Amino acid sequence: MRNIEHNMDSAVPGCRDRWAFAAVGVVVLLAIAASLQFATWLDGPGSPEARRLDTGWFYLRDGVSEPIDSLPCTLDVEGESLVLCRDLTEEEKLHSRYVLTIRSRYASVRVWADDALIYEAAQGREHALGSMWHFIPMSACAQADRLTVELQPYGSDTYTVESMLLDTPGAIRYALLWDNGPVILFGSVCLLLAISVLTAAALLRRWKSQAYAPLLAFALLLLLSGAWILLDSKITTMGGGNYAVSYFLSYAAFYLLDVPFLLYVRQMTPNCRRLLTVLIWAVILNAGLSMALHMAGLVELRHTAVIVHALILVSLPASTAAFWDSAVRRRERLLRFSFLGQIAVYVFGLVSIALYHLDRLPAAKSTSLYMVGLSILIAGMAVDMISSFGKFWRTKEAAEHYRRLAVVDSMTEMGNRNAFQGRLDALLEQNPEQLAFVAFDVDDLKRINDQMGHHVGDQAIYTAALCIRAVFDTVGYCHRIGGDEFMVILTGKAVSQIPKLLARFQREVEARWDDQLPSCGISYGWASAAFSAEAPLTTEDLTRLQAEADRSLYQQKQERKAGR
Template sequence: MKKSVSIVYGVLLVIGFILMALSFAFAGKKNTSFAEDSRRIELQPDRVVEVSEDVREYYFDSNQMQSEFSELTFFSVHQCVEVYADGEQIYSLEKSSTVFGRTPGTGWNTIQLQEGVKSFSVRIEAVYPAVRDHVTRFYQENDGQMVYQTMRGSVPEIMVSTVDGAIGIMLLIYYAIARRKVKMGPGILYFGIFTLMMGMWSMNEAELVAYMVKSRTAASYAGYMLIMLMIAPFAAFLQEFSEVEEKYISNIICICSFANVLVCTVLHMTGICEFKNTVFCTHFLMACDLLYLLYVILQRYRARGMDRRVRVCIWGLVILLVSYAVDMSAYYIGWRRTDVIGRFGFLLFICLLAREATAVSMEKIDEGRKAEIYRELAEHDMPTGLYNRNAYDEWASENARDRETAIVTFDLNDLKYCNDTFGHAAGDKYIQDAAKLIAEVFEPAGVCYRIGGDEFCAVIRHARSEWVEERLRRLECLERKYNEGKTDVPMRIAYGYAIFDEQYDKNMEETRNRADVKMYEKKRAIKAEERK
């Protein structure tokens, strides 16, 4: 996903969650009950009257009612409900009148029945043509029995939703930690967002939540919004995870999903066409995600063969196809309990891909650590800890004409005499101790390099002659302190410096050559002083 596309998605994500929060605040309550007093068997209506294509009326006689049960319960799907006892309305579930939707949503209706009621009726009106054929089953039970039954039936859904959400949160935390240690793509981030929203959507669809959430209009709005926002991060994750050399298809899917979110939301909130009537667009884009998964599998197979990631994606595609088919059947045909199977399939897919994605990122972290070690070895002089000649040459090639940059060069006097007289171990110590003094003086403001056996240089940007000369006087002071009490070869560091000048220098190497000239003058002066 390109940076601009990611920014647009981030804005849509924030707006989407704000709208979902507002929908729960302002979309109204679940139902209205007119009964003043509140107290599983399935009830069969005495007769059913089809008033119109969208309206059915169910009539019950008091002879069917069991005295030990005090509640009537049934599940409605985007349907308005009115319940009458002896001709008096005791319950209603009406359309919402807010911008967040005109549907009553889906959920359980619980009506408390008073003693002495001779008959009651239920009027159900479908809000959308797609739910006209929904089969309504009625039950009679005791107080609290509905909650118990719903909780028991929702255990699988709640478990799957919780695991999905937990995996999503862990992936986001893992990405936040891992990206500080090594440069890595945003694939884990995209998959974490997708997984977290999948868990939120699945939890929102659970029957227990449908029973407990007061505003089913808001819950319905949130469900559609979440599923629309899941499409883009999944496509972006597939592109990152497969490492195929293309970004156009994934970006097209993302852009289409953005357009889908914007257009469908505007149509819904203006009342022109609600989410229920435009959801086929979202389902089509979900199918596009599946086709894109097939495409990246083929592309990866052509490029890398049947590697581990291809095998994982193939298994993931099979699981997703089955889960998608089951979930679409549950939605369009009304096989309610089969959607749990679909959610278990999505969970299996998430676990499979999350494991592989984290394994891949761990490999990249390990590769990054090794690369960092190799980079250290390539750029640093191990005996002294300073940067080496390779690092200096790279800097010089990238900064050929760097104004106000000073180069200070150093050379150690009498190193050969130290090696010949006291051994190479003493010579190595001479080099290391001199490097420490140079670094102590110049590294706070510049970068120090060992560019030869006993040759060093320091690069200081935005330098002035007064500052450099003051630093060199400090170096001489540290050198004198170091030499106090020494009985072997004293440390003698010859130095010279030059600041880049366009009149004299074509590049920084010529600046260093001018500094070398002064350094050799100093070297000869030190030798002359020693001979006196």
């Protein structure tokens, strides 16, 4: 009966936890219901559609003004610069708070209000800090009649002039954020996933599992992917500042993007490892060399992209071959979604690179197709990583189960003899200042077994364990070292509290012990000693203290028998 009552008691916290979670859910539902009942609607910052200055422009060609129907448009360029002009209306000149926003790709920009130079961006051809937004305050054009914009397309025969915005700074920011919504979403999801994956990798590292290595590679891929997409969109430069930071970091993220993926493949498959290692270092060295050559003024960074594309073209079949042997031939389930994502990157990446070099895909949108393939790859790798983590967790739980079987007594949930020996070994390393052993033994267990059966004897042992754990579980280490023999190890300040703890233990026994048993209850004895750096704990000390605790225990047993 006491065993059944204990099982019911141990189930109570679980029930309470479920009710607690249910109560939290109810409160959340009430909060949602209240927000709907007392809905209060506020106006946002306005429409994302900022005013566009796309009409009224003309460009100079051979000294002759040619009208432009509307922006964006692609124009033939025969000189080193493209000059756009527009006559300002009286209404446009009145809006001094407005900002004219221009985005150019690989071009320096100069803007005149009549004959006055009011804006000049980029440093010239050798820096090629392209695809940036230019914000020109209209307050500089208040007295001007004509706006002139000079763009340098850097050696191209044609130049695409993007749409221009003219509105308040707030409307401009809102429009740019809205237009780049998918990019912001992709980058944010990548960065949030990276944090989650890094947390999982840290846990695996703490648990001494080698599975953390591919997780780290996956997290790095997420970080570089999100950073590249965000930085390449130039959304990070919307507030101004050092544009070159976004420019060079976006190139670095793209140039290094192959590294974590190849690391992941090398760690997840046993195939092509030497080739993958060579490719990893080739990608890293190319990225560093490209940056160094640009800084030395020898090669423009954008002109080194062809080498990166070549490395990607080599890396894709190499990683595909490694995946093919493991995911297809050996049918390893933990790689199948990564393999499908690899195929997606293969397709979209090759199409993107081909269209880029054929001038069929605008340079400003060259990441669009690649982002689709990259999203599929990340999704596939995420599924495989979750499956891998789940497999590790199941293995860990199984290992924990067998570990518990090795060190935990199944009847009493105390440490067994193995755990007791392990604790003794740990004590020798720790050298505690105060150490005590408290021994316990069920009185007349043989008589209980003979007269009432072994199942009642087992119940007596279980009751003894309950009493010991109720008092000593929070202050010491409780072990069942024999049939009805228990030993508690106490260290530090808990040693001085042993008399009080034993008094509490005696009350527990009086409350739980079955008086109908042919037994006096549970006897106990203890022994303690102090140690120091000069006189450290030794194996002989452990043996001596256990023997003294046993002698104290049997002395109490004899006194109880004599007092009957």
